[in-house]
């Protein structure tokens with residue numbers, strides 16, 4: 088199974104592809120080598136033939152046909168008919184017929200020619216029968232061949248010359264040596280092929296195994312997550328190769344998913360726990376009204392209060408839904424350019440009378456013409472929540488200042504008050520859902536305001552920082568600026 | 571007023587219809603989108619109350635088809651969806667108003683009455699009610715011949731109240747139309763602004779045209 092998987096990996100396929108490419112290249116190289124070597128060898132053969140012709144011709148020019156016959160006999164040695172030792176064929180004839188050589192007869196043609204030696208095999212014999220050159224005696228004749236590329240034992244390259252008017256000399260050489268070279272080349276090529284394939288298979292397997300190991304590691308992590316271990320992450324190698332980058336992206340995705348999952352779990356547990364309290368109150372109130380009310384007035388007060396309780400429950404519901412909707416990030420699509428200065432100016436104008444009615448002051452320190460990309464409605468809610476906190480969780484006489492400042496890389500907005508502030512160790516906790524300081528429990532509110540502020544800030548890529556305004560609380564929302 | 575109620579929740583529809591009749595409106599009820607669309611094309615309805623989720627044809631496509639057919643009857647959506655997108659989608663489809671279930675009946679009633687007002691009102695440039703005169707172009711307020719300075723938000727508040735004179739406007743309607751606020755503030759924004767407006771408006775006058783309806787909202791009283 089594992090072996091099959093290796094073959095099906097991309098790296099193995101790649102190794103195979105490279106092997107094939109390499110072999111193709113090697114083949115071309117071999118062909119070229121062969122072509123060059125063969126040309127050289129043929130030229131060498133012709134040179135040897137020319138040299139032999141030269142020797143015999145010298146003899147003939149010097150002392151006539153006798154001398155030529157002698158030279159030929161010397162060359163062929165004792166057995167004048169044996170061609171197998173040297174692969175050399177000689178035929179010397181004059182007007183009276185053959186004078187010397189190891190061929191019985193020959194078509195006396197001048198120039199370079201290709202010939203074959205007939206074989207004794209029946210088919211060769213049958214083929215040879217048709218030609219006029221074959222005089223029947225085996226090994227002693229040659230017949231013309233028209234395929235000069237059919238080298239090999241029995242294929243002969245030769246040259247005929249007329250030494251004088253009626254003196255004809257032929258010298259031929261067997262081409263077996265060329266074939267031997269070819270065979271050696273083919274063998275070498277065979278070895279190269281075999282070694283290449285072996286290396287490719289081995290290398291491909293090793294790489295694929297490594298690849299598979301890492302893919303298996305990724306798959307194992309994913310399976311672990313499926314099995315419920317949501318915090319598992321794929322180990323990175325740190326070399327930033329493609330698998331590492333893939334694993335990094337998967338890890339990022341897992342982070343986001345577990346964030347959303349946590350969010351979902353949080354919302355469900357919030358609903359389970361925190362809606363229980365107001366529901367219990369509501370139920371108790373209705374029960375009391377049923378059991379204890381004696382007058383219509385009693386009843387109507389109880390019902391009015393029950394309606395108020397219901398409205399509070401609905402308020403919690405829609406606040407929770409809003410937070411989870413913002414966290415899901417679907418609102419990003421509705422972003423457009425808006426005037427942050429304008430938005431804050433309107434909000435301040437809206438809350439100034441509220442502040443004054445409660446004996447507080449609300450001032451604005453706004454730079455003009457500050458724009459940004461965002462969701463108008465959500466940003467309105469964000470600053471409204473901060474301003475309302477500064478008005479609701481502070482005593483009368485408190486001063487609230489809303490500001491917006493443009494820095495080179497950020498737009499910084501603050502809502503600062505001079506109230507009691509939030510102790511440092513509580514600042515992270517108040518961002519949690521339903522978390523309220525013990526002093527605020529008696530006042531209206533769900534403890535969801537800052538959670539929503541945080542979510543909206545996150546959606547805008549902004550950070551929410553709560554700090555000490557000494558005295559009071561300073562909420563800073565910094566939007567990144569970059570274009 | 572003649573109302574068309576398109577709502578598939580029979581229990582809710584019955585109770586709404588009874589409530590409308592108690593307040594002197596006549597109601598025609600359709601329980602699904604197809605028959606609702608057929609009835610909505612008839613011109614005698616003044617306001618259509620439309621559930622967003624309907625069997626067959628949903629509310630959103632119903633409004634689109636209605637508007638495409640040239641029917642201009644005002645539509646108010648009732649919906650269980652409270653997403654921000656949902657409201658925007660509803661208004662873009664051609665509805666005039668939007669109310670999330672569950673809601674207070676007075677809220678729906680107030681919105682229907684406002685929707686049912688004659689559209690010709692929109693072209694008016696000066697709003698007059700008794701001795702109060704609001705010039706929408708000059709952005710000035712004159713009461714009993716004396717000019718009164720208003721802040722921009724106070725001006726918008728008074729404009730909305732006067733446009734809907736003698737009709738109840740709820741806190742949520744004021745927040746939406748005057749401040750473009752679509753959530754429930756935890757402070758007395760509306761109350762504070764009304765009291766500022768009242769103080770300016772009534773500085774030299776014994777009659778307060780802005781009536782507070784407890785637990786519901788406000789009404790600008792105009793002598794007819």
Ligand SMILES: Nc1ncnc2c1ncn2[C@@H]1O[C@H](COP(=O)(O)OP(=O)(O)OP(=O)(O)O)[C@@H](O)[C@H]1O
Nearest residue numbers: 476477480508517523524527532533534535536537
């Ligand atoms: N400006 C502030 N000064 C002092 N305490 C504050 C301030 N803002 C927030 N807090 C504390 O942080 C808690 C959480 O604030 P958050 O806005 O999340 O909830 P809330 O205001 O109580 O209720 P709501 O959901 O209506 O906003 C508050 O209950 C309050 O105790």
Ligand SMILES: [Mg+2]
Nearest residue numbers: 472476536537
């Ligand atoms: Mg708050």
